[in-house]
Structure formats: C-alpha cells, structure tokens
Amino acid sequence: VEREIYQIFPGARIARADSQTMKNPRFYSEIYQKFSKQHIDILVGTQIISKGWDLPSVSLVGIIDADNLFSIPDLDTNVRAYQNIVQVSGRSGRPGAKFSGSVVIQTFNPEHFVIKAAANRNYRLLYEKELSERRILSMPPFGKIIKLIFQDSNSKKVDLETARVFLDLSKEKVGKAKIYEPQTPLIPNVRGRWRKQIIIKVINEKF
Numbered sequence: 001v002e003r004e005i006y007q008i009f010p011g012a013r014i015a016r017a018d019s020q021t022m023k024n025p026r027f028y029s030e031i032y033q034k035f036s037k038q039h040i041d042i043l044v045g046t047q048i049i050s051k052g053w054d055l056p057s058v059s060l061v062g063i064i065d066a067d068n069l070f071s072i073p074d075l076d077t078n079v080r081a082y083q084n085i086v087q088v089s090g091r092s093g094r095p096g097a098k099f100s101g102s103v104v105i106q107t108f109n110p111e112h113f114v115i116k117a118a119a120n121r122n123y124r125l126l127y128e129k130e131l132s133e134r135r136i137l138s139m140p141p142f143g144k145i146i147k148l149i150f151q152d153s154n155s156k157k158v159d160l161e162t163a164r165v166f167l168d169l170s171k172e173k174v175g176k177a178k179i180y181e182p183q184t185p186l187i188p189n190v191r192g193r194w195r196k197q198i199i200i201k202v203i204n205e206k207f
Contacts, residue, residue: 017045050088085118155194
C-alpha cells in the first residue's frame with residue numbers, strides 16, 4: 001500500500017505506522033505530533049492508529065481490504081470487525097474539522113451485514129443479526145464455549161496429552177454438550193511453546 005501511494009502521489013509527504021516502524025515507543029508520539037501539525041499528508045497504518053487520535057485536519061480515511069477483518073475464526077470476529085471499522089472511521093470528520101469527513105471501505109463483499117452495519121453506523125442491525133446466528137448455533141449467550149488449551153515446548157508431549165484428555169472426556173456423560181476433536185490453533189506456537197486445544201460447546205436448555 002505504501003509503495004502504491006508513493007507512485008500515485010509522488011509529491012506527498014507519506015509516513016507509515018505499524019508494528020515494525022513503531023518498535024521505538026517515542027515514534028508513536030513523534031508521528032502523532034507530525035501528523036497533527038500537518039507535516040505528514042498521508043499516513044498509512046495498521047489498527048495501531050485507529051484509537052485515541054483526535055485529528056480535526058483528517059478529511060479522508062481509507063480502510064484497505066476490510067475483508068481481512070473476518071479472517072480469524074473466532075466467536076467475536078464480527079463484533080471486533082464492526083468496532084475496528086467504526087473506530088478508524090471516526091478519525092475523519094472530527095469535531096472542529098474544516099471539512100466533512102469521508103470514509104472509503106474496500107471490500108469484495110459489500111453486502112456482508114457487518115460491512116453494511118458499520119457503513120451506516122447501524123449497531124441494531126449488527127446486534128439483531130449476530131444474536132439470531134448465535135441462537136441458531138447455540139453460541140453464547142444461548143450456550144457456553146469452553147476452550148481447553150494445552151501447551152509445552154515439546155510438541156509431541158502436547159499431542160499425547162491432548163489426545164489423552166480428549167479420550168477421557170469422550171467417555172464421560174456430559175449431558176447436552178459436544179466435545180470437538182483436538183485442533184491446532186490459528187497460532188500454533190507462542191514464545192516457543194506448541195499449542196493444541198479442545199473445544200466444548202454446552203447448550204443452555206432454557207433457551
């Protein structure tokens with residue numbers, strides 16, 4: 001994205017803010033000051049710049065590849081995607097701004113209910129759709145999700161222990177609960193420790 005911006009706007013003052021460029025804590029403050037004083041024309045950044053920045057001079061926000069927000073298979077993915085889009089959209093058209101703010105959302109799925117809800121600031125649409133889907137799938141608050149995480153520096157040990165616990169759980173009578181086979185998480189290794197998980201879904205009968 002940064003390279004494309006340089007080609008399209010060769011005379012613009014461009015900066016990038018992400019986990020690589022902001023390794024030095026002082027850089028965060030420096031780039032905020034430069035951008036707020038309009039010493040930077042275009043700022044390319046990750047979600048790191050979506051919160052807490054009050055910049056009345058910002059009149060346009062572009063959200064690149066919004067579909068990537070849905071790439072993580074997690075219960076709260078849709079809610080977080082909505083929050084992130086609304087938060088970064090709020091950087092334009094701030095109180096006291098000279099220009100009305102505009103937001104461009106790049107997506108291959110403009111009819112996705114989260115995209116439509118965020119674009120129209122329609123939290124009710126998100127709430128009702130999300131609640132309906134969770135009720136059908138017996139997901140919280142209409143059920144409970146238990147995640148058992150196994151981790152160790154020895155991957156074979158993790159595999160064996162996870163398999164043992166899954167076998168023991170499968171022998172138990174757990175009522176209206178479904179025990180899913182061991183899975184490898186999206187991030188399989190954290191700080192040198194290999195991980196596996198077992199998901200248990202418990203249906204709440206009162207719903």
